[in-house]
Amino acid sequence: MYAFDYTRPTSVADAVATLASDSDATVLAGGMTLIPTLKQRLAQPSQLVDLGALPGLAGIRREGDTLIIGAMTRHADVARSEIVAAALPALAALADGIGDAQVRHRGTIGGSIVNHDPAADYPSAVLGLGATVVTDRRQIAADDFFTGLFATALEEGEIVTEVRFPLPKRAAYVKFPNPASRYAVVGVFVAETGSGVRVAVTGAGPGVFRAGNFEAALTASFTPKAVEGLVWSADDLNSDMHASAGYRAHLIGVLAKRAVATIA
Amino acid sequence: MTTLSVSLTVNGKKVSADVEPRTLLVQLLRENLHLTGTHVGCDTSQCGACTVHVNGDSVKSCTILAAQADGADVRTIEGLAQAGVLHAVQEAFREHHGLQCGFCTPGMVMSSADLLVKNPNPSEHEIRTWLEGNICRCTGYHNIVKAVQHAAQTLRQTAQAAE
Ligand SMILES: Cc1cc2nc3c(=O)[nH]c(=O)nc-3n(C[C@H](O)[C@H](O)[C@H](O)COP(=O)(O)OP(=O)(O)OC[C@H]3O[C@@H](n4cnc5c(N)ncnc54)[C@H](O)[C@@H]3O)c2cc1C
Ligand code: FES
Ligand code: FES
Numbered sequence: 001m002y003a004f005d006y007t008r009p010t011s012v013a014d015a016v017a018t019l020a021s022d023s024d025a026t027v028l029a030g031g032m033t034l035i036p037t038l039k040q041r042l043a044q045p046s047q048l049v050d051l052g053a054l055p056g057l058a059g060i061r062r063e064g065d066t067l068i069i070g071a072m073t074r075h076a077d078v079a080r081s082e083i084v085a086a087a088l089p090a091l092a093a094l095a096d097g098i099g100d101a102q103v104r105h106r107g108t109i110g111g112s113i114v115n116h117d118p119a120a121d122y123p124s125a126v127l128g129l130g131a132t133v134v135t136d137r138r139q140i141a142a143d144d145f146f147t148g149l150f151a152t153a154l155e156e157g158e159i160v161t162e163v164r165f166p167l168p169k170r171a172a173y174v175k176f177p178n179p180a181s182r183y184a185v186v187g188v189f190v191a192e193t194g195s196g197v198r199v200a201v202t203g204a205g206p207g208v209f210r211a212g213n214f215e216a217a218l219t220a221s222f223t224p225k226a227v228e229g230l231v232w233s234a235d236d237l238n239s240d241m242h243a244s245a246g247y248r249a250h251l252i253g254v255l256a257k258r259a260v261a262t263i264a
Numbered sequence: 265m266t267t268l269s270v271s272l273t274v275n276g277k278k279v280s281a282d283v284e285p286r287t288l289l290v291q292l293l294r295e296n297l298h299l300t301g302t303h304v305g306c307d308t309s310q311c312g313a314c315t316v317h318v319n320g321d322s323v324k325s326c327t328i329l330a331a332q333a334d335g336a337d338v339r340t341i342e343g344l345a346q347a348g349v350l351h352a353v354q355e356a357f358r359e360h361h362g363l364q365c366g367f368c369t370p371g372m373v374m375s376s377a378d379l380l381v382k383n384p385n386p387s388e389h390e391i392r393t394w395l396e397g398n399i400c401r402c403t404g405y406h407n408i409v410k411a412v413q414h415a416a417q418t419l420r421q422t423a424q425a426a427e
Contacts, residue, residue: 001286002286003284003285003286004285004286005266005285006268006285006329006331008331008334028329028332031327031328031329031332032309032327035288035309035327035328035329036308036309036327038286039307039308047285048285048329050331050332052332076321099396099397100312100396100397100398101322101375101378101379101394101396101397102312102315102322102323102324102375102397103309103324103397105318105321105322105323106323106324106327106328180310182396
């Protein structure tokens with residue numbers, strides 16, 4: 001690791017001010033992605049602004065039909081939360097399937113969605129449920145938040161404070177995990193929400209995306225049969241040592257059907 | 265170079281050290297405190313040999329800065345045995361031959377001990393799933409799982425006896 005400075009602010013305002021005054025400063029959350037990146041010397045921040053001491057950034061609460069999860073809430077806390085289990089069990093199961101126990105004890109929802117790894121699990125839930133990402137300065141709809149490979153709509157120095165999930169009528173997430181890392185080779189999040197059926201796919205492309213033809217078919221009939229034989233083009237999908245684009249396209253259909261089957 | 269002063273509790277003892285911001289918790293443990301029971305297998309967050317408990321949760325100490333552990337309660341493999349008596353998980357690994365070369369063992373033991381606090385009666389599947397973050401290149405895992413099952417039994421009996 002290159003040398004860097006380290007600060008642990010105790011208010012969001014202080015953290016934002018530090019980031020505004022130093023364009024080479026970087027936010028540190030659970031460090032599960034950032035620390036390995038620094039070790040590989042793929043980044044050289046001047047300082048790390050650790051969000052670990054900010055009051056109120058970690059926590060889970062329900063307000064009516066909205067589940068609100070603070071950016072610094074760890075995967076393990078979402079996985080074992082009674083509130084999440086009751087309100088949105090698909091999200092608890094998703095969190096429980098991330099990486100391994102040690103990773104779930106450090107990694108946070110904020111870090112996961114800001115990093116927007118093309119194989120990360122949480123982005124599929126945020127997009128699949130039409131959640132709202134709340135930052136220190138504004139609210140961003142999920143449809144506008146994820147902008148591309150490892151990219152989001154966040155401005156420089158902007159901090160995610162919480163994610164607001166509107167509760168769906170039903171939802172399920174199924175992934176084909178990489179056997180070593182548990183990242184999604186492909187993962188499909190299916191939800192029947194107050195504003196229609198949404199299907200979000202992670203792992204397959206250069207970032208999370210919605211599968212429109214699957215949404216249309218499930219809107220007509222929310223059954224596994226409705227998506228049988230549906231095809232998603234392999235054209236823009238990833239090919240790597242784990243799976244070809246064609247195989248990933250095939251998995252989208254298989255996993256979408258499995259997800260629907262668990263809640264149809 | 266800037267240094268930070270960190271204070272934490274390690275195996276029940278208060279310790280302080282001046283470290284660089286980039287110092288990892290595992291470096292603080294091994295190099296400053298000479299607690300070399302915690303191993304570094306990969307240094308890339310994969311193998312779990314460096315697993316310790318931070319505020320009661322198993323974490324990979326190669327992927328947390330010492331600064332992030334400021335104020336925390338840390339337990340390492342050296343802090344598991346009490347008054348010279350091995351922890352039930354350590355005893356079970358010995359009894360059931362849950363190791364060969366032993367390199368992964370400190371991490372395996374710390375990870376398993378955390379599991380048994382959170383889930384005193386895990387199924388074989390739950391044990392294997394929990395240990396996904398710990399890699400062993402020798403044993404084939406079979407005896408590790410057996411050891412954890414036996415340790416779970418011992419701990420449950422001890423808890424019952426105490427009631
Ligand atoms: C072995 C291993 C296996 C894994 N397996 C999986 C898996 O199966 N599925 C999966 O989805 N993920 C997996 N992960 C990733 C893990 O889920 C982490 O949570 C994720 O990498 C980032 O979260 P973090 O809190 O650690 O963020 P950090 O690493 O601290 O930060 C990541 C990035 O987000 C930025 N950031 C963090 N929080 C905020 C915020 N609140 N506002 C603005 N910017 C912010 C940081 O500046 C940094 O650029 C794995 C990681 C490891 C090491
Ligand atoms: S040394 Fe930390 S995970 Fe391998
Ligand atoms: S006993 Fe050798 S690596 Fe596990």
